[in-house]
Amino acid sequence: MKYNFDKLISRRGTDSYKWDSAKNEEVLPMWVADMDFHTAPAIVDTLRRRVEHGIFGYTRVPDSYYEAVTDWFARRHNWTIDREWIIYTSGVVPAVSAIIKALTTPGDKVLVQTPVYNCFFSSIRNNGCEIVSSPLLKTGDTYRIDYDDLEQKAADEKAKVMLLCNPHNPAGRVWTREELMRVGDICLRHGVTVVSDEIHGELVFPGYIYTPFASLSDGFLQHSVTCISPSKAFNIAGLQIANMVCADEEMRRKIDKAININEVCDVNPFGVIATIAAYNEGEEWLRQLLEYLYENYIRMRDFCREYLPDFLITRLEGTYLVWMDCRKLKRTSEELEKVLIEEAALHLNAGSMYGVEGEGFMRWNIACPRARLLDGLERFRQHALLLLQ
Structure with missing residues (x-):
């Protein structure tokens, strides 16, 4: 693969809405729908030339x-x-x-x-x-x-x-x-x-x-x-x-x-x-991005089947946003969002923000390096097991 989507890039300190909103810097944000990858080099090069004009x-x-x-x-x-x-x-x-x-x-x-x-x-x-x-x-x-x-x-x-x-x-x-x-x-x-x-x-x-x-x-x-x-x-x-x-x-x-x-x-x-x-x-960059995102989804699907069987995720046909059924925890989505931030250092979107039909669900953003995705899944697994007890 020509482009390195595994690269871990720090976004803290850039006034990123996704990364700099949490007071605790240990919180892993998997909520706001933007990606943790460098964009296509052709775009970066174009912007750089324009900036140099001044x-x-x-x-x-x-x-x-x-x-x-x-x-x-x-x-x-x-x-x-x-x-x-x-x-x-x-x-x-x-x-x-x-x-x-x-x-x-x-x-x-x-x-x-x-x-x-x-x-x-x-x-x-x-x-x-x-x-x-x-x-x-x-x-x-x-x-x-x-x-x-x-x-x-x-x-x-x-x-x-x-x-x-x-x-x-x-x-x-x-x-x-x-x-x-x-x-x-x-x-x-x-x-x-x-x-x-x-x-x-x-x-x-x-x-x-x-x-x-x-x-x-x-x-x-x-x-x-x-x-x-x-x-x-x-x-x-x-x-x-x-x-x-x-x-x-x-x-x-x-x-x-x-x-x-x-x-x-x-x-x-x-x-x-x-x-x-x-x-x-940017077409070739996008093609490789889609391969990477799809593999992220497959890894998350397989992880949930093995370690989180009580938390069904919807089949992902498109987007990089995974919808997880967390109703087994018997908590509102907003309560779960708060608990995960405070106790698991993981920020997901509360499903209730997408309408009453989203109550009990959580939305994951999986557009990130795979190591970060697996980190988030493990944080959720450990805390979910505690909540289920």
């Missing part, structure tokens, strides 16, 4: 940016994106918030499939809308969609938008074409616009295929907005760059107005050039 004024987004984005999705995902459909912004969360502002009025309903990314909830509430959950159905070590429930809730005349997480965080699902078609048909039939968060789209494991929702039909394309970013796949979340893809001109005009109202219409020069470098020169 002037960091306002930036414009060049033609080469749009070309990098559209070429990547055409080449890797067979999705032809017109440059005019792209609106850039500072992140997927600001994008989702602006889209909700553009497409709803206060009091409207927004559908989500829980357990789901926690920022969906705040984006909905901050725009004065009502959260309507269509819970996913847990079946063995995976989740599936409750289409009957989704149909019933989409039929409500106040339901205007559905936030789709594709691939899904934290359930680890990579939705199939058939699943996406059924979701899209329901939403199209009831006039619900699909806003698809596809930030984890590049992080898909063998046997699974990421399908952009809007690529499935012209009807889906015209009645959806897709949020994409290289930030998760290339570990550049701090550079704050994302894109909204919206083919419908009137909808795009409303979104453009909303991002200006929310003051998230400008991006920084580092995010722009990092995106270009990632999409033009």
